[in-house]
Amino acid sequence: MILLKNRFTYKSIFQKSKLPSQSHVIRTYKVLAIESSCDDSCIALLERTKPNQTPTIIDHTKKTLNSAAVGGIMPTAAYTYHMSTIANMCIEFCSKHNLSAQTPPDLICVTRGPGMAGSLSSSTEFAKGLSVAWNVPLIGVHHMLGHLLTSFLPTKESEQKQPPNYPFLSLLCSGGHTMLVLSKSVSEHEIIINVSDIAVGDSLDKCARELGLYGNMLGRELEKFINDIPIEEIEEFKILPIDTRLSNKYNFKLTLPYQNPKNGKFQDDIIQFAFAQFLSNIQSYKKKFINSNIIEDEKIKRMIAYKTQEYIFDHIIDRINLAFKRHGLNRSKSDGKFIGVKDFVCSGGVAANSRLREKLFNNLNYNEIGSNPLNFHFPDLSLCTDNAVMIGYAGMEIFEKLKLKTNLNFIPIRKWPLNKLLSVESWVQVNDDEINRVCKYNL
Structure with missing residues (x-):
């Protein structure tokens, strides 16, 4: 009965609309x-x-x-x-x-x-x-x-925006993967930076859980938590020095993994991301300075959340800029692999984070690989x-x-x-x- 009904429906639609011939x-x-x-x-x-x-x-x-x-x-x-x-x-x-x-x-x-x-x-x-x-x-x-x-x-924000042209760079950042990829075609992909321990999404989730946040998508909950911090506290946290425990009243220390050597040389042949230390940093801080597993001082919790997310994304920027330097315009110090790249893609679950998008747009040293700003491509949030x-x-x-x-x-x-x-x-x-x-x- 359903098939017959569908056939009659199609027939009536065809007759009423007077569709053109099959050709x-x-x-x-x-x-x-x-x-x-x-x-x-x-x-x-x-x-x-x-x-x-x-x-x-x-x-x-x-x-x-x-x-x-x-x-x-x-x-x-x-x-x-x-x-x-x-x-x-x-x-x-x-x-x-x-x-x-x-x-x-x-x-x-x-x-x-x-x-x-x-x-x-x-x-x-x-x-x-x-x-x-x-x-x-x-x-x-x-x-x-x-x-x-x-x-x-296409995205809802810009239905007419041109897609990226090969070759282009992609930051793929999710709960299971974090990598910078150079894509030359649908089938040709070179992994420029991979992750040495846990992915950025996994790190954000675990840091959020360690801070006492609850939810099914903890990275998103962490972003919401940070976005609700009062503006006056954000301004305080921005300039708060945390390079040593003694440099701030919270005794909180955080550094970027794989810091570049001062002489400008690459410390090793492989550039990597690393995100496990951000979780261990919160865990060690709680053991040393908090008498309970729960951080009861809400301002301390907000400070740690803000600084941790900032440093996680700063680490991503730092690694990508190092790759730009290694593969960019200066032939005496690089292989020129990125020369001609005009498009930069950021995708994966963490790409929905507005702060990461902002930092990528403002802090990548694109002049290392070309004279013009990169065209950034972010998928629709959905x-x-x-x-x-x-x-x-x-x-x-x-x-x-x-x-x-x-x-x-x-x-x-x-x-x-x-x-x-x-x-x-x-x-x-x-x-x-x-x-x-x-x-x-x-x-």
Whole structure:
């Protein structure tokens, strides 16, 4: 009955609107995307009508495991959550958008890695089932490639802003990753700076929890807490010296990791981020100067929160500026790798932090790599945290630009370096006939 009703509906719409003949109808192709690499169950539907055109985001939805009460994400709980959530979410989503075996999407994209193995497998196996049932090709997408390419999607603030041009630099900063990447194409990515211990998002979350904040997204709670600090205290904290414990009345000391040597030479061959010390600094301060595990003096708590977030972001700026110096214009001291880079992308969950955006915009020494200011690209706030839209778009680029799909024998990849995007097993080359059959472009 439903199929008959739908047919009659389509017929009546066709008759009333007097659509043009079939040869003049603009054909499109739709992509269903699924993401579940951590604690978010996400589904999205994208549509594209022309090659290289920014796809239209038809819809996207997300459900998140509430892990605030247990103090962090538990892999087994996340796996159970996805297993009980993804299928029903997909049924509702497909029903809403008339997707079925009779009217399937043209391409399915799913996060293959990196991420928690259980969380990944819940959606990869489900996506395989849809691919078989609907006879639709499948793309296993790199999660961080998805974050990197969100800068190509329009934002609410500037729908007409030009996307970045290759080569461009990306700061990918999330709960699981922090890296500076030089991207030369969809498949060519060089990791310039990686993290040596824990990611920036993880550090912010743990510092917030150590300060007594509560919530499911503690990094965001920390930002809100700092934004509510009275302006007069902010002005006091800005000029508060904390290079030694004796330099301030709070006995609070904080320094940047990996300080540059005074002679200007690089201290080692590898530039790295490091964020674990910010958590240990708060923990050691509480043990030494606070008689309880709880900081009861609210002003001290506000000071530590403000200074910690500032220094975490200052560390990011310091490392990127060092990379600019190493790979920039001065041929006698650098390799010139960044010369010609005009665009800088910041994406991932921490990219939603307005203070980080402000510091990147104001404090990067872009004159080390060119004479003109960098063009900064920040994804729409709704696409900074994990989402399926980015997975769908990255999958479209892999399918169309690289002419690849994923064999159904693939397994999730817990650790998958971005610079080894194509070196993993199960990539399958597709020919132009299959691409044209899927994409349906009416050129």
